[in-house]
Amino acid sequence: MRVCVIGTGYVGLVTGVCLAHIGHQVVCVDNNEEKVKLMQSGQSPIYEPGLSELMTEAIREEKISFTTDLEAGVQHGEILFIAVGTPPLPTGESDTRYVEAVARGIGEHLTDGYKVIVNKSTVPIGSGDWVRMIVLDGVAERQKTLVPSGGGTATEIAVDFDVVSNPEFLREGSAIFDTFNPDRIVLGSNGDRAIAMMKDLYAPIVSRQFSEDKSGPTVPVVVTDLNSAEMVKYASNAFLATKISFINEVANICDRVGADVTQVAQGIGLDSRIGSRFLQAGIGWGGSCFPKDVLALIHTASDYGYTTDLLNATVSVNKRQRMIALEKLQQMLKILKGKTVGLLGLTFKPDTDDMRDAPALDLIDNLHRLGTKVKAYDPLISQSGMRHGLSNVIVETDPELLADGCDALVLVTDWKQFKGLDYAKMAKSMQNPVMIDGRNFLDRAALQAAGFQYVGVGR
Ligand SMILES: NC(=O)c1ccc[n+]([C@@H]2O[C@H](COP(=O)([O-])OP(=O)(O)OC[C@H]3O[C@@H](n4cnc5c(N)ncnc54)[C@H](O)[C@@H]3O)[C@@H](O)[C@H]2O)c1
Ligand SMILES: O=c1ccn([C@@H]2O[C@H](COP(=O)(O)OP(=O)(O)O[C@H]3O[C@H](CO)[C@@H](O)[C@H](O)[C@H]3O)[C@@H](O)[C@H]2O)c(=O)[nH]1
Numbered sequence: 001m002r003v004c005v006i007g008t009g010y011v012g013l014v015t016g017v018c019l020a021h022i023g024h025q026v027v028c029v030d031n032n033e034e035k036v037k038l039m040q041s042g043q044s045p046i047y048e049p050g051l052s053e054l055m056t057e058a059i060r061e062e063k064i065s066f067t068t069d070l071e072a073g074v075q076h077g078e079i080l081f082i083a084v085g086t087p088p089l090p091t092g093e094s095d096t097r098y099v100e101a102v103a104r105g106i107g108e109h110l111t112d113g114y115k116v117i118v119n120k121s122t123v124p125i126g127s128g129d130w131v132r133m134i135v136l137d138g139v140a141e142r143q144k145t146l147v148p149s150g151g152g153t154a155t156e157i158a159v160d161f162d163v164v165s166n167p168e169f170l171r172e173g174s175a176i177f178d179t180f181n182p183d184r185i186v187l188g189s190n191g192d193r194a195i196a197m198m199k200d201l202y203a204p205i206v207s208r209q210f211s212e213d214k215s216g217p218t219v220p221v222v223v224t225d226l227n228s229a230e231m232v233k234y235a236s237n238a239f240l241a242t243k244i245s246f247i248n249e250v251a252n253i254c255d256r257v258g259a260d261v262t263q264v265a266q267g268i269g270l271d272s273r274i275g276s277r278f279l280q281a282g283i284g285w286g287g288s289c290f291p292k293d294v295l296a297l298i299h300t301a302s303d304y305g306y307t308t309d310l311l312n313a314t315v316s317v318n319k320r321q322r323m324i325a326l327e328k329l330q331q332m333l334k335i336l337k338g339k340t341v342g343l344l345g346l347t348f349k350p351d352t353d354d355m356r357d358a359p360a361l362d363l364i365d366n367l368h369r370l371g372t373k374v375k376a377y378d379p380l381i382s383q384s385g386m387r388h389g390l391s392n393v394i395v396e397t398d399p400e401l402l403a404d405g406c407d408a409l410v411l412v413t414d415w416k417q418f419k420g421l422d423y424a425k426m427a428k429s430m431q432n433p434v435m436i437d438g439r440n441f442l443d444r445a446a447l448q449a450a451g452f453q454y455v456g457v458g459r
Pocket of ligand 2: 237290
């Protein structure tokens, strides 16, 4: 099928490349010229495991192209994906201005023939109907420009489209895997024709043709109304964030009573009603989605007169959890002023270059506030030189250089490379071999054998 994806960030580019891989003809549109030039030259502007390889293949097979020209994209696509950012406003609500600009632009360029407009961006509940309205506004704008040369009124522009909400559940760092191995596909629409086209689009994924386990059961497709599909996205993220806040709260109690949260998580996670995933206690959840989406849902509820006691607690537990590494550093080192702390990891999770709302950023700010020198090493940020927002941090290019002279190390991101470091060598070069393991990721006994005082979270 002919697909246009508008917005080529973590979601749009992965979606475009994966749809091209399964055989569709994809045009990706972005209004960032630099990004588009980079993609046209075959390079991905983001790091996502496996993305570059699939992108190169799709370009070689002429299944995908990149442009800044929205009109060309709209003309090409039978299915038009909106995948632009919806960042948080200071009030907590989503900033939908990029979605609005794209919807209006689509309306200004819609041509004859039926099109499906898909909200892939995470958008506030009710956005499906709102996008329809904005697209029609765009059509009306164009209509106004059509004045026949002899005067009179121009022929009415005829458009035919439906809006579908197709929320995205991929995780950064495993986005390609998640796209080919989804737990479910959610399609919200008021139009049967649109749903049928979306099912055709995803048929190779639904049939597991591209899954790791090709013989697995077909992927469930959940068809809902527009509002419910939008709510599925927010409720999923809110549930997962709540699950992590829950285990973090349990970890804080474990710390006080002398239990080990990693053992507790194993014990409770084996209950199939609970499940073992997203029960890793640590320094709190971050990234571009959980923080903004939980706040946006709280905001929506409040717009409708409802106070979200549970979600408010999810957020406040997380805020406090973001301080846990600092508290543990204070317990171990006492005064932090004049001390040097090294951070292992900067990104909000491993296998991504994304620093949006990363717990490392809070920690850095708090350490600076207390007069601590901060150094950091991150497998991706250190190598790529992407130091956006990190001007006060000494970014080392190797973990051993990081340890040199430090009073303590904090493991902030659970990059798998951190399992195999030469901790004995690192301990020797430190002022004070203290390891705060903010992700309960390292082997306590091995660290102690290497000469570290090891402190985990809730263990
Ligand atoms: N990042 C994730 O893991 C993830 C997962 C699921 C859902 N989402 C949701 O998907 C949406 C996109 O997230 P993202 O992380 O990919 O964002 P992003 O910031 O990485 O990318 C957004 C892209 O849209 C482009 N853009 C902005 N305005 C545009 C316009 N008018 N025309 C064309 N392009 C435009 C930007 O240049 C950018 O390349 C958000 O709503 C987010 O909540 C994100
Ligand atoms: O047991 C856990 C699992 C995760 N995290 C933290 O939670 C955050 C989010 O992690 P993860 O969900 O793996 O990454 P995201 O890429 O942010 O993905 C989430 O947000 C996306 C955007 O909405 C959704 O599409 C995904 O389904 C949803 O998992 C990170 O800071 C993790 O360190 C924990 O602290 N403990």
